[in-house]
Each structure stands twice: as C-alpha cells, then as structure tokens.
Amino acid sequence: MSAVFLELEKLSLGARRPLMDVLDGVAWNTSGLITAIAQQYDSREVLMLAWMNRAALQETLITRRVCYWSRTRQALWRKGETSGHQQTLIEARLDCDGDAVLLLVDQIGPACHTGRPNCFYNAVRDEFIEVIASPPAITPAHGATA
Amino acid sequence: MSAVFLELEKLSLGARRPLMDVLDGVAWNTSGLITAIAQQYDSREVLMLAWMNRAALQETLITRRVCYWSRTRQALWRKGETSGHQQTLIEARLDCDGDAVLLLVDQIGPACHTGRPNCFYNAVRDEFIEVIASPPAITPAHGATA
Numbered sequence: 001m002s003a004v005f006l007e008l009e010k011l012s013l014g015a016r017r018p019l020m021d022v023l024d025g026v027a028w029n030t031s032g033l034i035t036a037i038a039q040q041y042d043s044r045e046v047l048m049l050a051w052m053n054r055a056a057l058q059e060t061l062i063t064r065r066v067c068y069w070s071r072t073r074q075a076l077w078r079k080g081e082t083s084g085h086q087q088t089l090i091e092a093r094l095d096c097d098g099d100a101v102l103l104l105v106d107q108i109g110p111a112c113h114t115g116r117p118n119c120f121y122n123a124v125r126d127e128f129i130e131v132i133a134s135p136p137a138i139t140p141a142h143g144a145t146a
Numbered sequence: 147m148s149a150v151f152l153e154l155e156k157l158s159l160g161a162r163r164p165l166m167d168v169l170d171g172v173a174w175n176t177s178g179l180i181t182a183i184a185q186q187y188d189s190r191e192v193l194m195l196a197w198m199n200r201a202a203l204q205e206t207l208i209t210r211r212v213c214y215w216s217r218t219r220q221a222l223w224r225k226g227e228t229s230g231h232q233q234t235l236i237e238a239r240l241d242c243d244g245d246a247v248l249l250l251v252d253q254i255g256p257a258c259h260t261g262r263p264n265c266f267y268n269a270v271r272d273e274f275i276e277v278i279a280s281p282p283a284i285t286p287a288h289g290a291t292a
Binding site: 005008009010011012013014015016017018019020022035037039043044045046048049061091092093094095096097098099100101102112113114116119120121122123124125126127128129130131132133134135 | 154155157158160161164165166189190191192195238239240241242243245247248258260262266267268269271272273274277278280
C-alpha cells in the first residue's frame with residue numbers, strides 16, 4: 001500500500017489530503033486500472049462493476065458523468081453515450097488500500113446492457129442459478145454498448 | 147462471454163440453470179479470480195471489495211461464511227478468522243458477464259481492517275480526499291488481517 005493510503009488509514013473524520021497526491025498513490029494494477037462499483041445513491045442498489053484508469057476517473061470527477069475504461073474495446077467508455085443510460089456522479093469514494101472506488105450515482109434507465117436494472121440478476125439458490133430479473137420485452141441487440 | 151452467460155441473458159424471472167454448469171462458464175481471470183463485492187443485506191451499505199477463486203466461492207456457498215482469496219498471501223482468506231469480524235452469506239449473485247459476484251452478507255463488527263464499518267471512507271470532495279469515518283480509538287496493528 002502506498003504511503004498516502006497508509007496515512008489516510010490513521011486520519012479521523014473530516015481530515016483532508018490533496019486529491020492529486022492521493023491519485024498518485026492509487027494502486028492502479030498492471031493495466032493501469034482499479035475496479036469501480038456503481039451504486040444508486042438513494043436506493044443503495046448495486047448496479048454494476050466496471051474498471052477505471054486515471055483518465056476515466058479524472059474525467060468522471062470533472063464532468064460528473066461516469067466514464068469507465070472498457071477492457072474489451074481498450075478505450076474510454078462514456079456510460080450511456082449510445083444507450084442514453086447515463087450515470088450522474090453524486091460522490092466517489094476510494095477504499096482503504098486504494099485499488100477500488102465506490103461511485104454513488106444517479107442512473108438513468110437500466111444499468112445493465114441486457115436492459116435489466118442492474119447486472120447482478122444471477123442468484124445462487126440451492127444447487128441452481130436462478131434469474132431474478134427478466135430482460136425487457138424487446139431484447140437489445142447482443143453486443144450493444146450499455 | 148461464455149455460452150451459459152449468453153443463455154442466462156435471455157432467460158426470464160424464475161428460470162434456473164444448474165449451478166455447476168454456470169460456475170464452469172464463469173469468467174475467471176488469468177489468476178483464476180473474480181471480483182466480489184460485499185454488501186450488508188439490510189442496510190445495503192457496500193462494505194468492501196475483494197477477490198474469489200472457485201474454491202473460495204464454493205466454500206462460501208457451502209459454509210455460508212464468506213471466504214475470499216487473498217492476493218497478498220496467495221491463500222484462502224476466511225474473513226474474520228482472526229478478527230472475529232465474519233460475514234454470514236445471505237445470497238450470492240453473479241453479474242451478466244460472469245466476472246463479478248455480489249455477496250449479500252450479514253457483517254459482524256467492522257468490515258474494514260482499519261476498524262471502520264466499511265472500506266470506502268476516502269471521499270472525493272472538491273480538490274481533496276476527505277476521510278468520512280474515523281478509525282476506532284485503539285488502532286489495530288498495521289497488517290492485521292481483517
């Protein structure tokens with residue numbers, strides 16, 4: 001863990017450190033990424049998990065529109081750019097060891113590319129996976145960008 | 147995405163597939179891992195992000211005590227084994243493309259190794275990171291296992 005995150009561990013409620021110093025200490029992985037959890041800010045529903053590089057995180061903080069890094073396309077992924085299902089950033093929170101970020105967002109429409117409200121619809125129940133949310137009546141074309 | 151997750155995309159509420167077939171199609175990364183988000187089942191607080199291999203996930207499903215894979219120690223990490231801060235599994239939900247799992251849990255004590263209730267206490271506010279939860283009065287020894 002970087003020195004700045006070790007320092008943050010010991011700080012009390014309300015203490016502040018410059019954002020850029022902290023971003024320098026983030027535990028970007030070998031691909032330059034951290035995991036990002038999107039949570040609907042009011043209902044607290046966990047919407048999806050994706051990835052961010054520093055450029056995606058900084059763009060998100062500036063524009064307040066959530067931008068991820070698409071590992072498939074190897075490009076910035078401005079969520080909702082084609083689907084309209086954008087996420088407005090309410091607050092971003094880094095975790096204790098600086099390798100994950102929780103994004104409190106306001107989601108427009110469904111978060112999942114399948115058209116479901118969130119991506120976590122495959123529940124383990126008994127010895128089965130049970131689908132706990134239906135896709136919308138008109139299924140989006142496979143491979144559509146969410 | 148594996149065939150079984152492509153099939154699950156199209157299934158409606160209540161449809162089931164055998165768990166073992168689905169686990170065979172999970173998008174384990176090159177280290178054999180998926181990301182795991184722990185969420186307190188009743189308050190919906192996001193507690194932490196960690197990693198699971200297939201053995202950790204299967205142990206968790208059988209014992210109902212959450213077990214992760216520690217990338218640092220390269221070993222199964224039975225959460226709370228030393229600290230007592232265990233997580234009882236309420237439900238596990240895989241995401242649409244099978245590379246993340248949401249764990250609805252009942253957390254005993256703090257989830258974070260710093261003694262805070264959750265790991266996401268470094269909030270971005272203006273041009274700063276602001277600590278939004280204090281560590282407990284007696285700081286746990288650094289490097290303590292959560």
